[in-house]
Amino acid sequence: MTSALMEVKDLAKTFEVSAPWLNRVIERKPRQFVHAVDGISFTIERGKTLALVGESGCGKSTVARLLVGLYGPTRGTVRFDGQDTRTTLASGAARALHRRMQMIFQDPYASLNPRWKVLDIVGEPLREHGLAADGPELKRRVGELLQSVGLAAADAEKFPHQFSGGQRQRISIARALATQPEFLVCDEPTSALDVSVQAQVLNIMKDLQRKQGLTYLFISHNLAVVRHVADQVGVMYLGRLVELADKATLFATPRHPYTRMLLDAIPDIHMSGRSRTPVQGEVPNPLNPPSGCSFHPRCPHANERCRSERPAQLSFKGVLVACHAVQEGRI
Amino acid sequence: MSQPLLEVKNLRVEFPTRRGTLLALDDVSFDIAPGEVLGVVGESGAGKSLTGAAIIGLLEPPGRIAAGEIRLEGQRIDNLPYETMRAIRGRRIGAIFQDPLTSLNPLYTVGRQLIETIRTHLPLNESQARERAIRLLQDTGIPAAEARIDQYPHQFSGGMRQRVVIALALAAEPKLIVADEPTTALDVSIQAQIIALLKRVCREHGAAVMLVTHDMGVIAETCDRVAVMYAGRIAEIGPVGDVIHRPSHPYTIGLMGSIPAMDEDRERLLQIDGAMPRLNAIPTGCAFNPRCPQVFERCRRERPDLLDAGATRAACWRVEQPMTRAA
Numbered sequence: 231m232t233s234a235l236m237e238v239k240d241l242a243k244t245f246e247v248s249a250p251w252l253n254r255v256i257e258r259k260p261r262q263f264v265h266a267v268d269g270i271s272f273t274i275e276r277g278k279t280l281a282l283v284g285e286s287g288c289g290k291s292t293v294a295r296l297l298v299g300l301y302g303p304t305r306g307t308v309r310f311d312g313q314d315t316r317t318t319l320a321s322g323a324a325r326a327l328h329r330r331m332q333m334i335f336q337d338p339y340a341s342l343n344p345r346w347k348v349l350d351i352v353g354e355p356l357r358e359h360g361l362a363a364d365g366p367e368l369k370r371r372v373g374e375l376l377q378s379v380g381l382a383a384a385d386a387e388k389f390p391h392q393f394s395g396g397q398r399q400r401i402s403i404a405r406a407l408a409t410q411p412e413f414l415v416c417d418e419p420t421s422a423l424d425v426s427v428q429a430q431v432l433n434i435m436k437d438l439q440r441k442q443g444l445t446y447l448f449i450s451h452n453l454a455v456v457r458h459v460a461d462q463v464g465v466m467y468l469g470r471l472v473e474l475a476d477k478a479t480l481f482a483t484p485r486h487p488y489t490r491m492l493l494d495a496i497p498d499i500h501m502s503g504r505s506r507t508p509v510q511g512e513v514p515n516p517l518n519p520p521s522g523c524s525f526h527p528r529c530p531h532a533n534e535r536c537r538s539e540r541p542a543q544l545s546f547k548g549v550l551v552a553c554h555a556v557q558e559g560r561i
Numbered sequence: 562m563s564q565p566l567l568e569v570k571n572l573r574v575e576f577p578t579r580r581g582t583l584l585a586l587d588d589v590s591f592d593i594a595p596g597e598v599l600g601v602v603g604e605s606g607a608g609k610s611l612t613g614a615a616i617i618g619l620l621e622p623p624g625r626i627a628a629g630e631i632r633l634e635g636q637r638i639d640n641l642p643y644e645t646m647r648a649i650r651g652r653r654i655g656a657i658f659q660d661p662l663t664s665l666n667p668l669y670t671v672g673r674q675l676i677e678t679i680r681t682h683l684p685l686n687e688s689q690a691r692e693r694a695i696r697l698l699q700d701t702g703i704p705a706a707e708a709r710i711d712q713y714p715h716q717f718s719g720g721m722r723q724r725v726v727i728a729l730a731l732a733a734e735p736k737l738i739v740a741d742e743p744t745t746a747l748d749v750s751i752q753a754q755i756i757a758l759l760k761r762v763c764r765e766h767g768a769a770v771m772l773v774t775h776d777m778g779v780i781a782e783t784c785d786r787v788a789v790m791y792a793g794r795i796a797e798i799g800p801v802g803d804v805i806h807r808p809s810h811p812y813t814i815g816l817m818g819s820i821p822a823m824d825e826d827r828e829r830l831l832q833i834d835g836a837m838p839r840l841n842a843i844p845t846g847c848a849f850n851p852r853c854p855q856v857f858e859r860c861r862r863e864r865p866d867l868l869d870a871g872a873t874r875a876a877c878w879r880v881e882q883p884m885t886r887a888a
Contacts, residue, residue, distance in 0.1 A: 285748035394836045395605075424604035424775060429819030429830035436829065451749065458821035458830065481823070495753040496823060497778030499805055512718050512751060 235413060235445045236274040236297065241306035243267040243292050247517065264516050266292040268469035269306065271543070274462070276412075279439070279446040281460035281477075283453060283492070285513055289469040290449045294417045297447060298333050299324075310413070329359050332406035336418035338398035342390040348401055349386040352376065355408040375404040379434055396427030403434065407442075415447045420455060432459060453496055457481055465489045468516055468524040475549040485551045487529045487561065523554065531555040564635060565592035566769050567616065567737055571629035572639075574608075574615055574793075576840075578623070583840040585611050585624065587793045590867075593737065598763070598770045600780035600801065603790035604816075604837055609773045612790070613739045615639070616771065617656050618646040633737065652682040655730030655768070657759075659742035661722035665714040671698075671725050672710035675732060682733035697728040700762055702754075720751035727759060731766055738763060741773045756783055777820055781805055789813050792838055792848035799873025809870035810877045811853045847877070855879055 248254060248261040267289040274280040282290045295301045297308055299319050308315045310331065318327045332355075335341040342351055352372045356362040362371045373383030379400040390398055399419060406414055419435070420428040436459065438444055450456050456463055456477075463480045465473045465488060473486040484490045511528040514520055523541050526532040535554050543552040555561045574586035586608045593599045601609045614620050616631055618638065631639040638649060650656070658664045666674060675694035679685060685693065691710070698706035701724040714722055723743065730738050743759065744752040760783055763770050772783055780787050781801060788798040789810065797810040808814045818831025835852040838844060844851055850860040859878050870880035 285750060396836060425777070426604060426816055426819045426833045427836065429821075429832040430834075432821070433829050433832055452821075453749075454821040454823050457823060458827075491750060495750045497753070497756070497776065497782045499777045499781040499817075499820065499822075510754075512720050513748070 234273040237309040270471040278461040281448040281456040284466035288466040329409040331413040332411040567593040568632040573628040575627040600784035600787040607790040608793040655735040655738040657740040797875040803872035809875040
């Protein structure tokens with residue numbers, strides 16, 4: 231238990247999406263809030279990968295931003311290496327914390343400044359944190375970083391537009407690795423890439439984890455990718471964590487009906503011709519989530535209790551699952 | 562054997578630019594039989610969407626068909642005047658695009674768009690067309706179709722919008738539907754619904770489908786045959802089970818190996834080093850030769866045609882030499 235690098239407890243983030251004040255007064259509209267993340271807890275052990283999966287709008291990217299401090303939490307705590315990040319970020323130690331956790335974004339076309347050379351992009355964190363002096367030392371470090379992700383040191387003199395999508399994503403990884411962080415948050419790092427390029431990037435990420443002992447929070451909507459990279463998997467639905475389990479357990483015996491549905495929805499290339507039973511319904515509007523268990527309108531096992539009472543996240547045979555039906559032994 | 566519904570022969574699409582002509586599609590040939598689902602798969606820039614655009618006559622200038630021909634039920638459609646093609650598009654070839662929000666007009670109700678399409682192509686009056694529109698919406702699984710027909714696209718969710726787009730493509734009972742990445746913008750659970758729907762309605766309406774996607778999983782679930790494209794050429798074409806389980810072209814082998822599988826554990830994914838060449842720098846000989854693990858001298862010199870490789874046809878010199886063929 232002591233090896234937990236990241237501990238998240240009852241984390242929540244609420245965004246206000248109310249109409250402007252004048253409209254509220256004239257049209258008598260109430261204030262409106264979206265509970266983007268609604269009380270989730272997990273721990274990530276050092277050197278391991280936790281993957282969060284879920285459909286658009288389930289709050290997985292918000293969790294990523296909360297963890298690195300891009301958003302402040304509405305409720306709950308994030309403890310990194312035993313220290314509450316909220317107090318650390320408010321104190322003078324914020325820079326040291328930023329150095330230890332970095333982030334990789336989804337779109338490598340939007341996350342690199344098109345007017346900067348790769349040397350400046352990858353060198354910026356080095357310069358910012360005083361890890362390398364300008365000049366030959368910076369150049370040498372950037373060269374090493376680029377080589378560690380399979381690019382050439384000479385690429386430092388180029389601009390982002392001279393690279394393909396996969397190469398750009400490697401540049402973002404090199405930038406994230408510049409400060410020698412322990413913890414990397416990867417928000418859909420391969421979703422914008424073609425499969426053969428995705429394979430290259432996933433291989434690099436796994437190699438780096440092995441060599442440098444990195445800890446990842448890996449966010450994705452692609453279960454096959456998650457199955458390849460993760461040690462633990464958390465499944466999110468409308469801001470809540472509905473199931474959290476070891477990768478092997480989750481894929482072998484999914485408990486929550488939503489997890490089962492997600493697994494069933496993946497087109498499986500090796501079972502050519504098999505027909506699946508597509509799930510009915512769509513993700514409800516997060517502005518007005520269903521009462522009780524937010525999955526109940528789509529759930530085949532829902533009963534009266536599911537409609538009225540929100541299920542707590544309870545341990546069930548070593549798996550954390552938030553479902554009345556599972557707890558009652560109905561499924 | 563009956564006449565194919567669609568024949569594409571030696572299709573070549575060029576983009577003249579100031580720095581020379583880019584060859585976006587080079588000698589692409591395939592057929593689609595009536596009622597068949599042909600998948601076209603490949604990575605970004607392989608020319609799969611462009612093939613679809615050429616067939617429905619919507620190549621964006623300066624792109625143009627430089628050689629080859631496209632025949633629909635025996636009739637050439639690649640050299641038709643714009644207005645003639647317009648009458649075919651919608652009536653005999655339907656189209657479904659990736660983003661359902663941009664393929665619907667936000668200013669008109671869903672019903673008005675459907676009725677307009679139906680009345681353009683079929684001899685029906687307003688109320689008959691409206692009835693047909695409601696039936697199409699019901700067919701595509703939209704609940705309360707009578708009420709929703711008078712709503713605007715923004716009142717529909719992503720999955721529901723894509724259902725409307727499918728209804729729109731089917732409006733005039735076309736024989737062929739060109740579906741360009743119809744599920745890419747959707748979440749997995751919705752994606753499964755839309756694939757099942759597309760399969761069902763096309764079977765019921767007897768329409769053949771050309772399904773363009775980068776997702777092998779979607780192809781495996783939906784298609785009868787699949788064409789794998791690389792750098793504007795077809796690398797391999799054949800029955801979907803054979804292409805997936807027994808690929809012959811090294812590119813197909815690499816592509817299949819790079820997909821993370823749900824049922825086996827591998828520490829590393831098979832990877833194809835390098836990237837697809839740019840259109841202005843396609844190597845001579847086989848376009849895949851700089852990345853190919855089995856390259857030999859002839860590949861750099863001569864471009865392979867599609868050669869028989871067991872159940873599939875592959876553009877690879879290796880299939881001519883069975884003793885060195887990869888497992």
